[in-house]
Amino acid sequence: MKRLAIYTVSAMSALAIGTANAQSFEGFYGQVGVGYESVAPSFSNSNVTVVGVGTAPINTSISNSNGFTGVVTVGYMAEITKDFLLGLGAEYSPIAGQKANYSGSVLGTSLGNGQYNKENSYNIFLSPATPIGKDGLLYGKVGYTGATIKDTFGSSSTNTNYSGYSLGLGYKQIIQGGLYGFGEFNYMSYGNQTSNASGTVAGYTVTSTMTTNANAYNLLVGLGYKF
Known part of the structure; x- marks a missing residue:
């Protein structure tokens, strides 16, 4: 009987610990993370057409945008079972990304150089x-993400909105009370955006088409509070 009582108490203690762990993160939370981000855009299906003459491809070169980032997140975690929680969250990055360079040419003739950077990125996730x-707490993230790419070419500047999906993996650890620290890795894939332009050169109508997309990732560490 003593052994049975010991086993029963041990099992109840383990159950209580597991429940306490889940409850530690149940409810509303807010957090701030800082870290490193890399944005890798690419060009595809890019060409210049001179109406009545022909079409030539635009040869492009573009650098990754690498640098500091910061993200603010709010969300809610619901306890489904003692071993599983499901959360809903939204995050926003108020920090503009590092500017990076790109260039283009047609048939060996330079079109000039420009710069771009990512701004106002957001993510809504499960x-x-x-x-x-x-x-x-070990957690994953699956979400819908968006961002604005600011493109500066000569004296002109344009903003293009991109959207796509996001994946993430992270870990949280309670420090004291509702205060916790966390670290996570996030990957974002932004879908294609096509831009068109037209003009007249030496009496010929010239049109251009350019399709771009981008992938990005970040590594974040930070502090949060579970209310």
């Missing part, structure tokens, strides 16, 4: 999670 150890 977050499945499971308690780990004592007051720890």
Whole structure:
């Protein structure tokens, strides 16, 4: 009977610990993260057409935008079972990305150089999670993401909105009370955007078409509070 009582108490204690872990992160939360971000855009299906003459491809070169980033996140975690939580969150980056260079040419003739950077990025996501150890949480993220790419070419500047999907993986650890620290990795894939332009050169109508997309990732560490 003593052994049975010990086993029963142990099992109840383990259950209580598991429940406490899940409850540690149940509810509303807010967090701020800082870290490193890399944006890798690409050009495709780009060409210049001189009406009545022909079409020539635009040869492009573009650098990645690498630098500091910061993200503010709010969300809610619901306990589904003692070993599984499901969250809904939204995050926004108020920090503009590092400017990077690009260039283009047609048949060996330079079209000039420009710069771009990512601004006003956001992400709306679902977050499945499971308690780990004592007051720890391992979580994933699947979401819808968007951002504005600011493009400066000579004296002109344009803003293009991109959208796509996001994936993430992270870990949270309670420090004290509702205060916790976290670290996470996020990947964003932005779908194609096509831009068209036209004008007249030496009496000929010239049109251009350019399709762009981008992939990005960031590594974040930060602090949050579970209310």
